[in-house]
Amino acid sequence: MSKSTQKQATENADQVIAKSRRHQQEREKTYREQALKLYPWICGRCTREFDHKNLRELTVHHRDHNHDNNPADGSNWELLCLYCHDNEHQRYEQQSQYGSSQPEQKSSSGASHNPFADLDVLMKKNK
């Protein structure tokens, strides 16, 4: 019956998804290009230098971790190599984990105990 209209509808949905995906890719390409124009091609952490041959390994990092925050002056961008970019995000995730105050790590429970604490007190007494 209305098979053709149904097909039309799904095609439209796919088109919309494809369009937004393309839009995002274009936006990412744009801020990357802008950042590469603004900044020298050097990793902001390990100061590794890049040229056209290995430019793919130089990435644009968002300082506030908000990919929608792309001011034209580049104040939210930082050029980082893949490795430093990875580190930066790991550090950020760790920070937000510690910030949530959920001490559920069993492995660290024994590590905080200092077996030499008593010894330290004894040493101080002797002095």
Ligand SMILES: [Zn+2]
């Ligand atoms: Zn680096």
Ligand SMILES: [Zn+2]
């Ligand atoms: Zn990043």
